[in-house]
Amino acid sequence: MKKPALHPLNIHPTALVSPKVRLGRNTEVGPYAIIEEGVTLGDDCVVQAHAILTNNVTMGDRNLVGYGAVIGAAPQDFDHNASITSGVTIGNDNTFREHVTIHRGSKEGSLTRVGDRNLLMGGVHLGHNVSVGNRTIMANNCLLAGYVEVGDDVVLGGGSVFHQFLRVGEMCMIRGGTAWSKDIPPYTVGIIINVVCGLNAVGMRRKGISSASRADVKKAYKLLYRSGLNVEQAIEAGKSFEWSEEAGRFMSFVAHRTKRGLCSARSRTNDQAEAGE
Numbered sequence: 001m002k003k004p005a006l007h008p009l010n011i012h013p014t015a016l017v018s019p020k021v022r023l024g025r026n027t028e029v030g031p032y033a034i035i036e037e038g039v040t041l042g043d044d045c046v047v048q049a050h051a052i053l054t055n056n057v058t059m060g061d062r063n064l065v066g067y068g069a070v071i072g073a074a075p076q077d078f079d080h081n082a083s084i085t086s087g088v089t090i091g092n093d094n095t096f097r098e099h100v101t102i103h104r105g106s107k108e109g110s111l112t113r114v115g116d117r118n119l120l121m122g123g124v125h126l127g128h129n130v131s132v133g134n135r136t137i138m139a140n141n142c143l144l145a146g147y148v149e150v151g152d153d154v155v156l157g158g159g160s161v162f163h164q165f166l167r168v169g170e171m172c173m174i175r176g177g178t179a180w181s182k183d184i185p186p187y188t189v190g191i192i193i194n195v196v197c198g199l200n201a202v203g204m205r206r207k208g209i210s211s212a213s214r215a216d217v218k219k220a221y222k223l224l225y226r227s228g229l230n231v232e233q234a235i236e237a238g239k240s241f242e243w244s245e246e247a248g249r250f251m252s253f254v255a256h257r258t259k260r261g262l263c264s265a266r267s268r269t270n271d272q273a274e275a276g277e
Contacts, residue, residue: 012049024061039072042092055104056087063090066097066122075106075128077146084108091116091134098122105129106146115152127164139176151186153207166260169253171207173200182263185224186250187217190263197266209246216247224254225265231257 010028011017017035024043029035033047036054042061047053051065057072065071072088074080086105093116096102100120105111106128114126115134124138127146136150139158144150149167157176162168169186179193187204188196199221204214220243224234231254238251254262 015047030067036072038087056085057090057104058087059090060092060116062093064095066095066100068098069096069100071096071100071102072104073101075103075146077106077128080106080128086110086128088112088114090114093117095119097124100124100126102126102130103128121158133170153203155203163260165258167253167258170249171200171203173203180263182261183253183258184263185221186253187246188221188263191266194263195266196263204246213244213246216244217250220247220250221265224262231262 010026012029012031012033014031015029015033017029018037020037021035022040024041024045026043027041027045029047030049032050034052035047038056039053040058042059042063044062045059045065047065048067050067051069053065053071055072085108088102088104089111091114094114097120099122102112102114103126110129112126112129113131115132117134118132118136120138121140123141125143126132127144127148129147130144132150133152133154135152136154138156141159142156143161145162145164147165148162151168151170151172153171154168155173157174157178159177160174161179163181166180167183169184169188171187172184172190174184174190178190180190182194184190184196187199189198189200191197199218201214204217220238223229223238224231227234229237235251235255243251
């Protein structure tokens with residue numbers, strides 16, 4: 001079958017694009033897509049069939065918005081009303097696959113934010129005021145409630161779900177099918193509900209973090225989870241150490257206490273049993 005001709009501006013004739021939309025160079029809009037007033041797209045973006053962009057979405061260059069994705073819809077928040085002006089801001093080189101949904105901010109002038117080079121697979125949901133860093137991978141059907149913060153280089157397994165207001169530290173790796181209601185420290189591996197089982201050593205090596213810095217992160221992890229100290233005591237004890245940059249970020253994350261609290265760690269006995277020690 002012959003492919004339908006595109007508009008000279010690469011807009012399919014069945015797409016509905018407001019004349020007040022700002023489109024970058026070489027941006028392509030597929031069949032039956034809807035782009036409403038207030039949307040700005042950078043260069044070389046692709047909006048595939050049946051996708052919807054609405055309400056103050058600003059997107060950088062080379063982003064793919066997959067089939068049926070919805071970006072900028074109203075937040076699922078009882079406190080929100082239609083008179084509020086809020087939005088979604090997105091960086092460059094992101095891929096949002098089929099039926100991804102990203103809701104705009106809930107409060108006046110607030111934003112839901114996504115950085116650069118992220119991959120959100122089919123069915124991922126970002127609630128209002130979520131903040132996502134750079135180079136994250138979210139497998140199918142991950143669900144992030146409002147105000148969740150996700151650091152750089154994070155991997156979230158398929159079907160994992162995250163309570164509102166929690167933080168996921170940089171370079172975490174989270175097992176699929178898990179549920180989270182507490183903050184997850186950087187570089188850790190999450191395995192069951194609110195429990196981590198050690199460090200993402202493979203990810204740190206691939207990122208080029210030196211062996212000395214990795215050892216320092218391990219030292220910080222042990223101080224928090226293996227020393228017998230409570231969190232406040234571990235934070236205080238950590239002030240006497242000269243940490244590497246990465247370990248310093250681990251301790252800084254821990255020291256920034258929130259109402260969610262921190263995940264616990266699986267017992268050393270279980271770790272040793274799994275490793276055959």
